[in-house]
Amino acid sequence: METRPSPQPSPRERGEGAYAPVLRLTGITKRFGALVANDGVSLELARGEVLALLGENGAGKSTLVSILFGHYLADAGTIEAFGAPLPPGDPAAALAAGIGMVHQHSTLADNLTVLDNVMLGTEPLWWPVSRRRAGRARLVATAQRFGLAVDPDARVARLSVGERQRVEILKALYRDARVLILDEPTAVLTPQESEALFSTLRGLCADGLAIIFISHKLDEVLRVSDRIAVLRAGRLVATMPAAGTAKAGLAEVMVGRPIPPPAGKPHGRGDVACVLDHVVMHGERAGERLHDVSLALRAGEITAIAGVSGNGQAALVDLLCGLRAADAGTVTLGGQPLPAEPRAWIGAGAARIPDDRREVGTIGDLPVWENAIAERYRKPFSSAALVRRGAARSFARKLCDRYDVRGGGIDVPARTLSGGNMQKLIVGRALSGGATRADRFAPTLIVANQPTWGLDAGAVAWVHQQMLDACARGAAVLLVSEDLDEILALADRVAVLHAGKLSAARAASAWTLSELGMAMAGEGTRDAA
């Protein structure tokens, strides 16, 4: 079945060979209120090349490709695809022009098969029957041509994250994509899966596709791309060939200033603060289950849990945040078993940093000051059923001061804060324990789930420093992260969570990257000691 005509290579493209631009962005500008997300960005993409779009979170990468794909309207600027202007704000036109997008998080329908997902939207809705046989033949042919093996009849729910991504790529190729945009494609992959993806991309380029690869990870950008375009605060600050570019220099171009390494990594091993003993948790989804997990967290030590998300992290974190109880086994904090009640854990000195700032960490419609006391609104910020507004507001003001929470003061709704400031509010709330002076409260346990996800480099360094400081003051830190760089930079000990099973926690230096990758993929997992 022919869904729509293949985009014809323009005369320009044929005439100028490999360097003919398949895509040309000229002066793209996009504002959101006062924020300039893209500021006069001009870019060209040539046939057969991988262009890395590098930048910190919030640099404008996602906005730029959203404009390219028609999700957003640019305030100024034009886009040409294969020599013809692309109508703005029209995803269908972008698809028809041969632009395919692979989103960071899977956009596949879990309960449908691979074939259903790939064919979805390619057939006219008024036609009574689906031409599945033709679709299947086309899918198999496309898969073979590009070397992307999949089972057309497998349900997407059963596929691994890496396989799903392959289906997403196939879905774009099935629609005759000649330009492929990948938004942070390795964020959810193990190192080995990333490697497989890179070789797939090289194969696609050899076939003449052009690829835009969005990332903020320097290593993989240098590995996979031909050219690197660096965005900073909405501006295109540099375009350079990948070959011969050094990592350190690239980092400075991306951030705009040298980044100091975190200071004072603690090494003192204190007493055991928190113990998980043969913990079992049941749940409907894989991420909600734990199988016989044992772990001891010591004061003054950062223990990191590596692993691809959805392997039990949610269960582990919920357990240690007091949101869920273990179905078997015991958990103790400071020697005491605690009920599955957030208040009990907060009272026992647990500082909790959830992964979802907007939906779990803050109550967006309530003002900053009420969010600042949300964990301790009964003690110490109330008396006789009344909230002590004066005390609460002055605490919030001091908290914002001490943890540098900026954006409109303590009376604006928390949802108006930027991600970085929101995280500062959450971290500050957790670490200060309702005390306005640093010497009045020290958490015994810090549970940090993806604490730097989506933050810019400055905020990342800040969060890391806060954890290191608290650790030095005697907190036991559990860091759950998908970012191996973060884990290796901070952790004293590392354990890997896969399919609800936790490997033995070993000193960070005892792991090699490939061992970590293997464990994350579930191969050679050692049972917890």
Add this chain to the structure above:
Amino acid sequence: MRLEARGALSPAMAIVAPFAAVVVTLAVAALFVAWAGAPVGRTYALIFEGGFGSRFAWSETLTRATPLMLTGLAAAIAFRAHLYNIGAEGQLYLGALAAVAAGGLHGGTGFDLPTPLLFAAMVAAAALAGALLMVLPAVAKTRFGVDEVVTTLLLNFIVLLFVSMMLDGPMKDPTAMGWPQSVALKEELELPKLVERTRVHAGLLVAIVLAALAWAVLRLTTFGFEVRAVGANARAARFAGVPVTRTLVLVALASGAIAGLAGAIEVAGRTGYVTLDMSPGYGYTGIVIAMLAGLNPLGVVAAAVFIAGVMVGADSMSRAVAVPTYIADVIVSVALLAMLVATLAARYRLRLR
């Protein structure tokens, strides 16, 4: 054409939105008035005059506004916690029935209580009856995730049939010439009139005091914080240590109790006995009032007076021009839709292109 979220909702927007909604409502209703063949200006003038134009008009409006304030309050506090109690109508009827059962059957409770105690028993019975109706929806929601909109709405029909059964059976007034009407409340239990030769009764003060109290509780107390936190984001509230289930159950009971109280106050202040037409949908109109008030308890008082004025005014208007009183229902319904759109417009900006 697309919707873009605005930043913070400015206080000015929050105040302008309901007024804009009222203006749009009147404009839409004007189309129906014109369709009925009546002069639009004169019709509105008559509605206004009938609702607010004289001492008598004001007294009737305030009488009508009293139960509306209470049902509006019942909806507003529940909605604040994202608990959608659509059952105020049934709670009002069961409250009224309970009030008569405590203060009317066999000359009161039959225990020969002094009047103040009997009055307290009547009020308590009504509030308890209303709260009781929220037990099942609250437990079903918090334990099994059953949608409270469905359970509270459907309970209305069950309650109305139950009330009908009682009015034709055990609680029927034998002297009512066969009309399905309950026995009358003891005369000593009736609420005093606020103004002579009008129907405005002390229930109005009760409603206003309750509204002020609800406002203060929501704003100043830990329980109020819990309600607002659960309503704004239950997941985040639970994470921070707010007892979500307990908060939801308490709000449900309070909401039901206030609606039940509305029934007692109607019986003690206006009708003296229960009939099946004692509420022309006060429970449902309360939802519109709560929305118009932006779920603010003090706003509920103002919105209730406005809606009551429209209803009373429409009654007197229809006697002068050939526009059916149903125009009041149209205005109330359109007001709800307009308010929903206005709320959306206050939070989002419509971008053409």
